[in-house]
Amino acid sequence: MHRRTALSVSAALLLAAPLLSACSGEARPGTAAVVGGERITTSALQAQVKDVRDAQQRSGNAAQLMAGSTQLERVKLSKMIQLRVLEKAAATAGITVSVKEIEEVQKGQLAQTGGSRQKMDEIMLAQRVPLAPGQVEDEIRFQLLFTKLSDRYGEDKVLEPLAKAAEQLHIEVNPRYGAWDTRQITVGDQQTSWISQKTRPEQPPAGA
Template sequence: MHRRRRTALVLSAAIAAAAPLLTACGSDAHPGAAAVVGSERITVAQLENRVNDVRTAQRAASGDDAQYQRLVAQTGTLTRNTLNGMVLEKVLDRALEDAGVTATRKEVQQYRSDLEHEAGGSEALEAAWLQQYNVAPEHLEESLRSDVEVQKLATALGADMNSPEGGTVFWKAMADASEKLGVDLNPRYGSWGVAQDGRLGLADSKTPWVREVTKATQQQPA
């Protein structure tokens, strides 16, 4: 895989055995909220709409109902993974602000153009992101922007995301940003915290950012 893509996919790691970083508030404290990040609410309706977008795209891409049902079964944690990504996007925004860096529209468009060239066109890229990362076509631009922002943040931090040390630096900055914001998670979706390997997120969740980085670091010789 293209090195730039491997470096950018920083937030899709599986987060297992996470210890709570911040105490989640009950849904009674924030009615209708799946999570509250700083002063911003992620409503249950927003979360469900994002999940429904993925399901609609999966159904359209399926050859028949049986294939669609298999996809649904294979992505049973979609709601939790989607919420994980939505919270991490807001934490990433704060980490970028703290580091004083931004990603321009031109940079995102260039990144998308490069990926479309590698994939064989816009539709092929959309299909790949849906299949690999459960990102609906209408949210592809947001996902790609996050990739570019992760890369910009890593550069600002001097963190090589293809090394364990770089990953530690990156996730420390994300954890710091999360603590400054405060993350109140609706308990029905689980707990928010830092895993034993230092990565941040909803326990046992995955989002479309880090898979390749995780794989690369695991393959490095001791």
Template sequence: MHRRRRTALVLSAVIVAAAPLLTACGDDAHPGAAAVVGGQRITVAQLESRVNEVRRAQKAAVPDQAQYEQVLASTSSLTRDTLHNMVLDRVLHRAARDQGITVTRKEVQQMRGGLLQQAGSAEALETAWLQKYGVAPERLDDNLRLQVEAQKLAQKLGTNTTEPAFWKALSAASEELHVDLNPRYGSWDVQKSSRVDAKTPWVREVTTNGTQLTA
């Protein structure tokens, strides 16, 4: 997955023509860890719990078994994509923290309000985020907080989320955190702040009034 295709909402990237810098960790070095980010483990159990949240929500939204099987087939890479998102969340948070950026609950609610107007209801918004971006309803506000954080980071850097300056900040944060990925889930590209061969979008382009932009 390239950085211009992340899970739900604000970011869109440029292609960087550079050789990837990869780091990985094995089960022996970090038993039970899906990844280690900034010395903090993301355990396999935590990853599985997050994936199960999405699967439960998908099952509830699509009670027909045949349709649910189609959903499973179309999201077969959910575990790896979810881990990618969990790691990148921490990378973005570090980049924002390095710039002294914080996000208030009011800012998150303002963004949610704009999206609610577009969706028509909380249920419709949650369903859309689940179906399009693999975000479970209980994680929606967490995801929106990251979107606000990304927007504020870009503003602080005097750029926008499509420009190299923004992604350079994420790359620096990624390197600071010494991301180690369990090889079973792929490898981490420091320059692109991305799991190698991830495919699920992490962030979508949406304006503050809820209008989706093209990537």
């Protein structure tokens, strides 16, 4: 199975009206992003971050893992948005991923670690986008959808349906986490005075 943890497109994508902002121009409280008219709440994002941090703390090399994932809020939000882009493109193409397919991949991953779930969890935590145990199924779904779309359209042309799907979803990101990069389909850096930066994305732990 091809493994890809980031998507890139070169087509320009359209953004929706400012769904993140209220009439006063302030960011709507509790919203990390709006995708397809649906909110990704800050609480949902922070829950994913907390699960990873808790799993890292339980690891034998917690300091190293945490030092290597200082922008965890941003990368997790990117992945949550990217999954929705993949789901939109897959739905348009009539592509699905079954529970059985996900289970088969999980069995294969477990077999590669000699049946050690602890070792598999450690491998997932060490990825560029670290995964807590409860997040593995979504990651497998992500990879399967991307692989099936690549098989359908060809690896050199799969970016076209992804770009179209992203455009249709009208993605907008709270500037607290950065800016939606239409070329890379990810959340990147942004300098902005749109909202007060009273609460910043995670910083490296002291001494890391």
